[in-house]
Amino acid sequence: MTGPMALDTSKEFLNQLITATPDGERIRLCLQCGACSGACPFGFVMKFPPHGMIAALRAGMLDTLVDTDTSWMCVSCYACTQVCPAKIPVTAGLTTRIKEEMLLAGNVPSELQDALEKAQRYDNPLGESPRKRAEWASGFEPEIPIMAKAKRPVDVLWFVGDYPSYHAGVIPSTKAMAKILQALDVDFGILGPEEVSDGDSVRLAGESGLFEMLAEKNAKAFDKYEFNEIITTDPHAFNAIKNEYPNLEISYPVRHYTQFLAERLDQLEKLMKKSIEATVAFHDPCYLGRVNGIFEEPRQLLQAIPGVELVEMAHQRENSLCCGGGGGGMWLDGFQWEKAEVRISEWRVREAISAVGTDENGTRILAVACPYEPPRFEDATKTVPGAAGLIVKDIVELIAEAMGLEG
């Protein structure tokens, strides 16, 4: 569509974007400085990087935007939002809404379509059996309380999440988390098969309807049980429950596990008797750090581990570099590779190597706090030169090891 009609549709869309997004009014302030597109890890591949999207909408080119598949390069990492001098809600408003339009128009890469269909059918994007959501915990000693079976109020409801429940590369950190909670005598329970995907990443991949459906299912489960707060393994789940569920009138106190454990540092310090002599770089997950401002707690936890020398990477804290898994990136691996011929996770591993050094005799660790990261970074260590010796571990795995809980 071209001509006046297209301009009308575009204008209407832009107006709706401005009025419906919190702080959407700021979109009017865009000076086309391009900082957003420079900060965007994939800005160089996108035909319409963030500032280009705004320009295109102003020019009445919504249809062109919607037909352009490179907008699927957006990993919803908030780097654009972070640097915008006009404080435009780029990720929350603009890029997510454009993805919604692309999805409605049927412009969806097949890998993403597959994950969305699985999330719809099985309540998790991996397509695993919902009945097996707590299978990681079977045979666990002492037993992990599942709310439906425990039939009692708990202090803490642990929202385990999709990848921590199902992904073979992430389950070790899930088990480490369980052991730590048990060692700290936390009164906790999990939802097991009643838990469904938090939905945050499908939302950021443009599937707001699916997000709502999943949120409603979780709300139903939350509503059945008594607990004082929710803790999450996954920063995306934390973000969803903290910032997005309340818009659907689902409100519960929630913290990320790094916050929860940092509060118990005194207790942990007494239990962490084993030294881990290692140089450790910490990767700030986008939805823990930049989006929700949690920078100190993970560092406090790492520094409390005997023997750990914490170093910083070039991109850190609010300027952290995404692992590439956000906003649907977890399910666009092949697509994004075809477009960019590079993975952001590989850049990140290069940064980690620069930070922890190349001495192969010393233990070098890239510490993470988001379940999207271990599989992505571990893959990258196999292809980045000199990264073969780099160990990727979640903070909880390191804590558990220091507590002598591993294995």
Added chain:
Amino acid sequence: MGDNIYVVIEHLQGQVSEISYVMLAAGRALASGIGGELVAILLGHQAQNLAGDLAADRVLYMDDPALAEFTPDAYQLALAELIKTDTPRAVLLGDTSVGAEVAGALSVRLEIPLVSRCSSVHAKEGTPKFVSQICGGKIMAEGDLPGPTALVTMVPGDFKAEEGQSDQPAEVTSIPAPSFDDLKVTLKQYIEPEVGDVDISTEPILIAVGRGIQQEANLELAEELAAALGGTICASRPVVDQGWLPISRLVGKSGKSVKPKLFLAIGISGAPEHVEAVTGSETIIAINTDPAAPIFDIAKYGANVDLFELVPALTEQLQGS
């Protein structure tokens, strides 16, 4: 007559399909179990030569220009009258793009029962039985072959094609063809698979390389092995991502699913995205240095050794044999 087993021979472009021999082997097991004759039904035009190696007691051959190539309604017409008159105990057809649609139509037209996806037909104490492989091979369903005449569509399973072949030609009897006027389906032409790259989803022998191959130059080792085995090279994601092989060779998520006779996995760890696309393979053999690699969970045989040592040794032995 009621104890005879009929096998409808499938052939395409002048070649008897392998499933036909498998069916002859299965039909033999059933016929000898109930004391009947094994009869091959060959439909075609100037195709009598195809009867040469069929391991049947006799061959009934129907010749008509309308049967020169397979079309569903011509086959249905040809078989309907024959089955009705002869009332064999069972008629075996391939559970294929040839046999499946013929069997369905005949079941309704002749009001006789149909059992599909059979991996076996046999007799137990003189009673004919079937075993069907359903739900993606996860469930086997067994029962008495319904009567008086059962249509059976077969998948490869318990029987070997060689058992359906014979070097002693069976006696061939020509049978009359019905009238083929007013056919509603006609074959216009065959379109051969696109030349260019091979279609790995239909290749019978695949040598799959993964991240363990380390460098592009090392692909040569796998290619030599493939040449010695008469197989085709394919790969998991990392190898394709590096641009070492075209995307048409990708096995796994966003690539192809494969179902070869032999899938030889070299240096593939077995990520779920890859595994889901290879489970249709008849036999998976994995070579990997990591004894805990998940590929060993789905492989039938494994070797926990360095591929750079094993592959050249294997190639050499194959070339020598």
Added chain:
Amino acid sequence: MNIVVLVKLVPDLVEELEIDSSGATLDTTFMRMIINEPDEHALEQAIILKEREGGEVTVLGPAIEDIDGVLFTAFAKGSDRLIKLVDGFELEVNNHALARAFTSVIRELNPDLVLTGVQAHNDLDGSLGPLVAEYLGMSYVGYVSGVTSSGDKLTVRKEYPGGLIGEMEVAIPAVLGIQSAEQPPRYVAISKVRQAMKTATIDEQTLTELDPSGGPTVSQMFQPQVGERAEMIEGDIDQIAAKLVELFGDLGVV
């Protein structure tokens, strides 16, 4: 073109299948029924034909489990009319019974073309398409991966093993068993499905009887031995290579 799409629901293989205490049927306690995958391709092909050549798409399915969800999704993708057959359906109804039940409804709709998935993984008495075609007195071609129409004739691409395609001409009305649509089935956003739930209606057609004759009776079901971990071949490099060559021989590949 007036097109009817037949869908059936099959057990989801993501869930582990269990055999019930009778030993002859599947335990339905935890069984999840999902749309038969080739039927999704049949629906996609129907919508592609409609978009290309005009007409109407009616989707017809048995009232089992989440058939409403399946039908509303079909509507959101672009079909026009939804019908479910109610009453009397067990989770596992055989295809002869289903075909007879569908036939009377299809006749009323007087379609030019009936599309359905070429097969389903639980077909025990043949696939649905050829049975329906014969009851309707229409021609049938299966394993179809592309359809074009011209007047009262269709040109279809029929797949044979090894990538060979037979281009066939079929007179309409006809039934086609779709292996894969010209394009992969489209994605439809949940918001559109939710919209369909509000705007679309599902017509109900009541069945009087289900006649399963024509299918076999299963006396026993069993699970093939589950895959164990690979049998590891031990020895030095040459011994392992020799053992592999022997295995290749057993498998008939050398």
